Amino acid sequence: MRFESPQTTKDAVALLAGAKGKGRVLAGGTDLLVQMKSGMAAPDVIVDIKRIPAMKSIKAEKDGMRVGAAVASAEMAEHAALAKGWPGVVEAADLIGSTQIQGRATLAGNLCNGSPAADSVPAMAAIGAKARVVGPKKRRDVLVEKIVTGPGKISLAKDELIESILLPKRPPRSGDAYLRFIPRTEMDIAVAGAAVSLTLDTKGVCTDARVIIGAVGPRIIDVKDGAKALIGTKVDKAALKAMEAACSAAATPIDDKRGTKEFRKHVVGVLARRAGQIALKRAKGSK
Amino acid sequence: MSQIHVSTTINGDQAEFLCDADETLLDVLRDRLGLTGSKEGCGTGDCGACSVTVDGRLVCSCLMLGAEAEGREIGTIEGLANGDELHPLQTKFLEHAALQCGICTPGFLVAAKSLLEHNPKPTETEVRYWLAGNLCRCTGYDKIVRAVMDAAKEMRKA
Ligand SMILES: Cc1cc2nc3c(=O)[nH]c(=O)nc-3n(C[C@H](O)[C@H](O)[C@H](O)COP(=O)(O)OP(=O)(O)OC[C@H]3O[C@@H](n4cnc5c(N)ncnc54)[C@H](O)[C@@H]3O)c2cc1C
Ligand code: FES
Numbered sequence: 001m002r003f004e005s006p007q008t009t010k011d012a013v014a015l016l017a018g019a020k021g022k023g024r025v026l027a028g029g030t031d032l033l034v035q036m037k038s039g040m041a042a043p044d045v046i047v048d049i050k051r052i053p054a055m056k057s058i059k060a061e062k063d064g065m066r067v068g069a070a071v072a073s074a075e076m077a078e079h080a081a082l083a084k085g086w087p088g089v090v091e092a093a094d095l096i097g098s099t100q101i102q103g104r105a106t107l108a109g110n111l112c113n114g115s116p117a118a119d120s121v122p123a124m125a126a127i128g129a130k131a132r133v134v135g136p137k138k139r140r141d142v143l144v145e146k147i148v149t150g151p152g153k154i155s156l157a158k159d160e161l162i163e164s165i166l167l168p169k170r171p172p173r174s175g176d177a178y179l180r181f182i183p184r185t186e187m188d189i190a191v192a193g194a195a196v197s198l199t200l201d202t203k204g205v206c207t208d209a210r211v212i213i214g215a216v217g218p219r220i221i222d223v224k225d226g227a228k229a230l231i232g233t234k235v236d237k238a239a240l241k242a243m244e245a246a247c248s249a250a251a252t253p254i255d256d257k258r259g260t261k262e263f264r265k266h267v268v269g270v271l272a273r274r275a276g277q278i279a280l281k282r283a284k285g286s287k
Numbered sequence: 288m289s290q291i292h293v294s295t296t297i298n299g300d301q302a303e304f305l306c307d308a309d310e311t312l313l314d315v316l317r318d319r320l321g322l323t324g325s326k327e328g329c330g331t332g333d334c335g336a337c338s339v340t341v342d343g344r345l346v347c348s349c350l351m352l353g354a355e356a357e358g359r360e361i362g363t364i365e366g367l368a369n370g371d372e373l374h375p376l377q378t379k380f381l382e383h384a385a386l387q388c389g390i391c392t393p394g395f396l397v398a399a400k401s402l403l404e405h406n407p408k409p410t411e412t413e414v415r416y417w418l419a420g421n422l423c424r425c426t427g428y429d430k431i432v433r434a435v436m437d438a439a440k441e442m443r444k445a
């Protein structure tokens with residue numbers, strides 16, 4: 001195994017493209033190192049991206065906030081503008097593991113690991129976050145929900161990586177939130193998770209919404225009927241109840257020792273309703 | 288496999304070592320540098336016994352490669368006391384009997400020190416959340432939390 005720490009995205013991509021055997025990107029390593037230790041991953045080349053300035057920065061752009069692929073979740077939580085503008089995404093990233101894990105874990109790593117229970121992914125998808133994917137020849141901006149294709153499977157080519165993730169600027173009176181259920185109070189993997197993002201007009205009527213549920217299927221589920229239940233309403237009790245029902249209906253969970261199918265379907269609806277209430281409050285509070 | 292040469296700073300001192308590409312920082316600290324204060328409880332990021340700081344940020348050294356330490360500032364439990372003079376956290380852990388077997392203690396101390404640097408006046412809830420990634424099989428946590436709260440109070444006076 002070789003260890004490389006390139007200084008530019010271009011060099012990182014070249015290392016992946018030129019790798020004999022398997023090349024793997026190392027961001028925070030909180031998934032990759034665990035997999036290497038268990039023998040699940042045996043890369044020939046490890047490409048550490050933490051010395052690439054473009055990947056270590058959080059930058060305001062015309063279209064939103066660009067979070068570098070090597071920015072740790074603890075750094076996100078300390079960034080006031082990020083936490084204020086996209087509280088749902090920041091609170092989801094803040095749920096990942098312990099303080100120690102948050103000192104290393106990244107959004108892009110959470111995404112590229114491809115776990116159906118990844119906490120930040122529903123939150124990112126709900127706000128329409130876009131990953132900047134860079135390969136040897138071209139770069140493309142891809143909606144986050146297009147990256148993961150199944151458990152542990154992603155749509156990136158062998159010589160591609162994510163350089164950054166754009167959290168798009170949102171209209172006034174928008175709010176987002178993410179909630180998950182775990183059997184303990186900390187340090188556990190989601191049994192169900194739900195993210196809601198919504199926008200209100202000046203009269204308080206919902207003009208746009210996205211409802212994404214996680215850990216209740218092989219990949220995240222975009223609950224279009226849930227969003228429809230909110231749009232055109234004042235996000236009152238009845239609308240939230242209808243959205244809850246849509247989420248429970250859309251979930252396709254597995255049965256395991258951490259939660260039965262019935263439980264997961266029920267609880268994902270409850271989480272979505274509560275996340276909807278929080279997103280509503282945030283939308284009303286934001287200018 | 289050819290080894291990697293790494294120059295780094297550990298507890299303020301310049302340090303150099305050779306390591307394999309897949310060797311963790313924890314293994315380097317313990318097996319190559321003789322800094323055996325950091326413990327391996329799980330090796331998978333769950334227990335926090337291997338906690339160190341890297342450029343001031345708390346991380347699990349079992350989930351970091353030694354090669355990543357190049358040019359960084361590493362802080363370990365060995366850097367807590369000032370010579371023979373214990374850090375207030377260490378004194379309070381002793382006073383409150385916040386340890387039994389002691390395997391978790393270095394991790395708790397490094398994590399608690401990092402907490403008090405970020406937040407000199409934490410509430411009990413904040414202490415418990417910050418330390419949620421540190422597991423202890425012996426004490427039941429209560430004494431640890433009390434020791435940290437007490438140390439925080441004392442450090443604010445100083
Ligand atoms: C104790 C513990 C608790 C955890 N708790 C949670 C939790 O509560 N919720 C949760 O969702 N996850 C949890 N995780 C999993 C993990 O911490 C997260 O998935 C984290 O976000 C991964 O980020 P990373 O930067 O550490 O990824 P890495 O381990 O560095 O990478 C993960 C994968 O993505 C690839 N990759 C990384 N960056 C890129 C990139 N820029 N471009 C292309 N590929 C890339 C890597 O090659 C690897 O395959 C936990 C892990 C541990 C050890
Ligand atoms: S040994 Fe590193 S977290 Fe347990």
Ligand code: FES
Pocket residue numbers: 385386387388389390391392422423424425426
């Ligand atoms: S004192 Fe024994 S594990 Fe904490």
